[in-house]
Amino acid sequence: MIHITRPAAIVAVIATLAVVGAVIFFISSKPSQTPVDGRELYVRYCASCHGTGGRGDGPASKAFRRRPADLTRVRERYRGQYPVREVMAAIDGRSPVRAHGDSAMPVWGIVFEQEAGEKEARWPRRTVLLQTRLIAEYVLTLQ
Ligand code: HEC
Structure with a gap:
């Protein structure tokens, strides 16, 4: 047996x-193809304008007529509910915020998609979604 x-x-x-x-x-x-750290992504793509701490005071911020948003007060602006979907939409460019004619906020969805394509990421769309989500979650920690 x-x-x-x-x-x-x-x-x-x-x-x-x-x-x-x-x-x-x-x-x-x-x-190297799988971004896993929201903070790292934030520092790389956002801090130049929004500042390391998210207050909208990054080194490039003064160049804009419309100052980069203070990302430490997003929850406050949404009456205490952190709007993760809206933040993701603002990042990847789906948000109506983008309609503001002279917005200097880059459309990250396109940037991330191009980068994913260059790196031949296995699932480029998922990579974009994941990056956007990780950044939005990191911005939550700045509130
Ligand atoms: C080149 C400068 C620049 C960079 C880099 C940048 N932003 Fe922005 N961002 C802006 C400006 C300017 C605005 C205000 C735009 C407007 O209101 O039309 C803004 C607005 C926003 C808003 C809307 C906030 C609100 O409450 O309406 C969010 C969220 C945001 N940015 C997140 C990010 C994140 C996350 C990154 C990194 C992936 C990033 N931004 C990178 C310039 C930048």
Whole structure:
């Protein structure tokens, strides 16, 4: 009995290890293509205008007629509810805020999509969505 089930158990263990190994290999094989840190993304794409602390006082902010928004008070402006969807829409360019004629706020959806294309990201649209979400979640921590 034992010598019949034991090989099956060994095969099962090896199969499990192989799957786990494959998953780890898949995740670690392209580390530079998967942005995972909202703060890092914020510093790279947003801080020049909105400031490291999000107050709209980044080094480039003075160049604009319309000052970059104070991102530490988004929740306050939305009466205490942090509007993650609206913030994501403002970032990727779907928001009607964009309609403000002279807005200097770049349309990040397009930038992220181009970058994802250049890096040959596996799922460019998901990469854009993930980046946008991570940044919006980081902006939440600035409130
Ligand atoms: C080149 C300068 C610049 C950069 C870089 C920039 N923004 Fe902006 N952003 C602005 C300006 C200017 C406004 C105000 C635009 C307006 O009201 O039309 C704005 C508005 C916003 C708003 C709307 C806020 C509100 O309450 O209506 C959000 C949210 C925002 N930015 C987030 C971001 C995030 C997140 C990033 C990084 C991915 C970023 N911005 C990068 C200039 C910039």
